[in-house]
Amino acid sequence: MNWINNLVRPKIRNLLQKRDVPENLWIKCPETGEMVFHRDLEANQWVVPKSGVHMRIPGRKRLELFFDDGAFELVKTPEVTQDPLKFRDEKRYTDRLRDARAKTGQEDAVLVATGALKGMPMTAAVQDFAFMGGSLGMAAGEAVLAGMEAAVARKTPFVMFAASGGARMQEGILSLMQMPRTTVGVQMLREAGLPYIVVLTNPTTGGVTASYAMLGDVHMAEPGALIGFAGPRVIEQTIREKLPEGFQRSEYLHDHGMVDMVVHRHDLPETVARVCALLMKTPVTAPEPAELEDTETAAPETDAEVATPSSEDAAEGSKASSAA
Structure with missing residues (x-):
């Protein structure tokens, strides 16, 4: 009976045992x-x-897709007090921060980096919605300001990828104070004559929309992104009316003049580079010399070359006019 217990039963048990399959294989x-x-x-x-x-999309992945060859350097952001109000609801605020950091691998909701975009020096900041809904707190406000100061110091355009549910309630009034502080940072960019491009992603709401997310020189938005201050459900309950279809979405706001352009994610790097080059009055990556030589050799005769007479034709024309 030992061979049944030692061989047969374990094989049958392995066949019937369920294999652990990760839950995030299919989205x-x-x-x-x-x-x-x-x-x-x-x-x-x-x-x-x-x-x-x-x-x-995760913050680091967005930076990799945005910068040339996925190469960028993170900008060090100032440290802030972890829990200034000693806030606690269902969980302690410090516990929520610890869980969010373990989930995302980030210190807070905003990442700031410098790199090259189509050969042009660029500074960019990304809000990660996975970190407590991308909420705007003291650390996030300091990071946005640090990114704007880095852009001014390096004399580069500043690109903000906004994705947030609003201000972070666990920090109370200290969170709301980040709205005017980031507005001052935007003014620093304007005084330095540097472009400030905002890319609105899904979702961008609350205090972020009421501050730096709507102060850009050019506002781009990804297709289908929810953009607004209060959510559509809150608005419907307040005014007791049915909102139009697609209300507060990128396409609706573009049709009503709140967003300058709706850009597919695949086209964002090229579009941002073209707009920044136009605002900075600098060319984008120039073509190689070999390409220029090919175009010159293959160029057809211009109208001016065809219409210009030779020296002999001009001499004959002058003799005929004198004889007449």
Whole structure:
């Protein structure tokens, strides 16, 4: 009976035992319900291939996709008091911060980096919605200001990727104070004559929309992003009316003049580089000399060359006019 217990039963047990499969292998599209393999979604920059829905993207990954060759250098941001109000609801604020840091690998919701975009020096800041909803607290406000100061020091454009649910309630009035402070940072950029580009992603709401997210020189938005101060459900409950279809979405706001352009995620680096080059009056990456030589040799004769007479034709024309 030992061979049954030692060999047969373990094999049957292994066949019947359920294998642990990670839950995030397949990701569901929020609009169509389409199931997308996580590697295919990541390869497409977190854009659902068929429906074109722009999913949320981690902060570091967005920086890698934005800068040339994915190379960037993080800007050190000032440290702030962790829990100035000793706040506690269902959990302590310090516990929430610890969980968010373990989940995202970031110190707070905003990452600031410098690098090159199409050969142009650039400074960018990214809000990660996975870190407590991208909420604006003291650390996030300091990071945004540090990014703007770095742009002024390096004389580069500043690009802000906004994604937030608003101010961080665990910090109370100290969180709301970041709204005017970041506004002062925007004014620093304008006094230095540097472009400030805002890319609105899904979602951008609350105090972020009421401050630096709506003070850019050019406002871009990803398709389908929710942008506003209060959410549509709150507005409907307040005014007791049904809102128009697509209200507070990128396309609706573009049609009503609140957003300058709606840009697909794949086209963002090129579009931002072109706009910054125009505002800075600097050319984007120039073509190689070999390309210029090919265009010169293949160029057809211009109208001026065809219409210009030779020296002999001019002499004959002058003799005929004198004889007449």
